[in-house]
Amino acid sequence: MTAPLFVFYVLAGICVASAVTVISARNPVHSVLFLILAFFNAAGMFVLAGAEFLAMVLVVVYVGAVAVLFMFVVMMLDIDIVAVRQGFLRYLPVGALIGLVLLVELVLVFGTLGVGEVPFPAAEPTPAGVSNTEALGAVLYTDYFFAFQLAGIILLVxxxxxxxLTLRDRGPLKRQDIGKQVHRERSASVRLARVESGKGLG
Amino acid sequence: MSLSYVFTTLPELALLVAGLLLVLLGAFRDGPRGAGLVTAGALAAMVLALVLVVLGDGTTASAFGDNFVVDGFASFLKVVVFLGAIGTLLIAQPYLRRSAVERFEYAVLVVFSTAGMALLLSANSFLALYLALELTSLPLYVLAAFQRDTLKSTEAGLKYFVLGALASGMLLYGISLVYGFTGTIAFDRLAELYLDGETRLPLGALVGLVFIAAGLAFKLGAVPFHMWTPDVYEGAPTPVTAFFAAAPKIAAMGLTIRVFIEPFGAYIADWQQIVIAVAIGSMVLGAFAAIGQRNIKRLMAYSGIGHVGYALVGLAAGTEQGVQSVLIYMTLYLFMTVGTFAVVIALRRRGQNLEEIDDFAGLGRQRPMLALATAIFMFSLAGIPPLAGFFGKLYVFLAAIEAGLVWLAVLGVLTSVVGAYYYLRIVKLMYFDAAPEPLDRGLDPELRTVITVSALVTALFVVMPSPLATSAATAAAALLQ
Incomplete structure (x- = not known):
């Protein structure tokens, strides 16, 4: 077993194990932490495949932003984990059976036949003479312009x-309206009252 | 990249730009008046896109490398999808006005979703397909939850979102397998993969194809990936349900046809059995599960599952005639289903929208014209001659028989006999039962227009079937050339 292969199996093993823990952990905070571990291992596998830019993006975006956001949500929402887990055991056998069947199928397909000859050569992760980031940048706004723009529109949607779905009109809020403030006249806010001494305003 | 891409993608571009402008318009003009303005703008944009598609020269053109293609097939279905979107946006207006959820985002989301469907129909690689599918689905999840203060609507939105994400996952997994075993995701290159007469896919790519089929079946709402439809149809606001039943279903059907016929057309032996199994399951479930339903929206969900099954019978044939029959079927289904939902929206008692099937009782005496239109839709959905639904089924079953799938056609006829029961029950309720209380009078102009047009098309298709049949034939020929 070569060194990269060994590293791959270690990373993949930890990745799968932490993914299982994400859905089986009792404490939702632990789930998020294991999710972060899974992301780190996936990033490691990207490095192994020569896609270091994707690895960095995965760490920065998913671990740095998404997972931290998850953490906030999990900590702020009061999730009753017992209620969420109801029915978990009931559906477990069916789900596990389907998963097992799929696993056996895939092992049969890939194990006995292998990938074989690929008709079209797949894209190289590291084209000769160009750095990873440069290679991505060269195609992102040219060959994949269409996909890039569509992804932008999806994010807008x-x-x-x-x-x-979430913004609600919270009734009469006090908002600053500069035009209104500037146009305010003295007469609208100040009233001179002649008060006789000793009587008060009544 | 060149300027010609702009002309090739003009209808989609018009919709997307209109969507962006309408968001701004809505943000600056808040309130019901702004919502009305945005809706008018959305309708204008979709009519413009429709006209642009119709005015297109009909030749096959591609843009953005392998990603986008315009051909007769895409143009035909785009017209149908735009018609569906326009019709359902029209019938949404009275409902939104009354239920006080009139917000401008509704029309904006419909425009973006419709743009996604148009891109979906023109997708020529799995990358474009996936992105367009997400652009289509994301607004649909939000629309399902649009009545955010009712529990049912929120539940429908969440359920649809989670299951939709699962379907996207399966689709992506399938796409990655196809890419891994063939090295390409472009439809054109996949089609020329084995020009030397090899008719079996590599096994790994076949597994990928099965996953892709599962993802597509989910979007179609076909058995065994149908379980979301009844709940989502029932929970979502009625005009949103009408939109679900009309436009996305047709776009998904067009996409399914393209994926099976174009990149994998040579491997019909591999995928025909999948399509046949899905078709049988959908037809049988659609016929039997609808019998016990009490809610008209749930009934229409099961009816939709059944109708997708019938349409897939045409795809199972895998021939040009089969594709033509599916196109005709889906077009006619659009008119029937939009008309039915317009009737459901029109059906109110003391200001409350009615959704139970029993509420149709006495419609024949109180609202004879509305009852007549409903009867036309129901007879047509059941497939009774001389209405449009009969001819839809006729084309599909004929295509199946020509392709040697006689038993499948026979099964289809048998299930549609079972299905006729619940459609005819509504007709019986309307004409032979008395209503407990009078229904509200008056019909909004939007509903009147949509119901009249749909009923006329459904009833009078028999007089002039050739325009639709010819254009569907041209579209099918463009795909299979």
Whole structure:
């Protein structure tokens, strides 16, 4: 077994194990922590495949932003884990059976036949003479312009959706309206009252 | 990249730009008046896109490398999808006005989703397919939960979102397997993979194809990936349900046809059995599970599952005639289903929307014209001549028989006899039962227009079937050339 292969199996093993822990851990905070571990291992596998840019993006975006956000949500929401888990055992046998069947199928397909000859050569992760980041940048706005723009629109739709589902008009809020402030006249706010001494305003 | 790409993608571009402008318009003009303005803009944009598609020269053109293709097949289905989106946005207006959820995001999301469907129909690689599918689905998840203060609507949105994400996962897994075993995700290159007469896919790519089929079946709402449809249809606001039943279903059917016929057309022996199994399951479940339903939206969900099954019978044939029959079937189904949902929205008692099947009782005496339209839709959905639904089924079953799938056609006829029971039950309720209380009078102009047009198309298709049949034939020929 060569060294890269060994590293791959270690990373893949930890990745799968932590993925299982994500869905089986009792404490949701632990789930998120194991999710981060899974992301780190996936990033390691990207490095192994020569895609160091993707590895860095995975760590920065998923671990740095998404997982931390998850952590906030999990800590702020009061999730009753017992209620969520109801029915877990009931559906476990069916789910496990389907998973097992799929696993056996895939092992049969890949184990006995192997990948074989690929008709079209797949893209190289590291093209000769160009760095990883440079190679991505060269195609992102040219060959994959269409996909890039579509992804942008999908993100916009996600923002619109999230806002329209959660933003609520909170009734009469006090907002600053500079135009209104500037146009305010003295007569609207100050009233001179002649008060007789000893009587008060009544 | 060149300027010609702009002209090739003009309808989609028009919709996307309109969507962006409408978001701004809605943000600056808040309130019901702004919502009305945005809706009018959305309708105008979709009509514009429709006109642009119709005015296109009909030749096959591609853009953005392998990603985008315009051909007769895509153009035909785009017209149908745009018609569905326009119709369902029209019938949504009275409902939204009354239920006080009139917000401008509704029309914006419909525009973006429709743009996604148009891109989906033109997708020519699995990358474009996946992105367009997400652009289509994401607004649908939000729309399902649009009545965010009702538990049912929120539940429908969440359920649809989680299961949709699962389906996307399966689709992506399948795509990655196909890529791994063939080295390409472009439809054109996949189609020319084994020009030397090899008719079996590499086994790994076949496993990928099965996963892709599962993802597509989910989007179609076909057995065994149908379980989300009844709950989502029931929970979502009625006009959203109408939209689900019309536009995305047709786009998904077009996509399924393209994926099976174009990149994997040579391997029909590999995928025909999948399509046949899904078709049988959908037809049988659609026929039997709908019998016990009491809610009209759930009934329409099961009816939709059944109709997807019938349409897939045409795809199972795998021939040009089969593709043509599916196109005709889906077009006619669009008119029937949009018309039915318009009736459901029109059905109100003391200001409350009615959704139970028993609420149709007495419609024949109180609202004769509405009952007549409903009867036309129901007879047509059941497939009774001389209405449009009969001819849809006729084309599909004929294509199956021509392709040697006689038993499949026979099974389809048998299940549609079973299915006729629950459609005819509604007709019986309307004409022979008395209503407990009078229904509200008056019909909004939008509903009146949509119901009239749908009923006329459904009833009078028999008089002039050739325009639709010819254009569907041209579209099918464009795909299979």
């Amino acid at each position: 996600a923002i619109i959706g999230a806002i329209s």
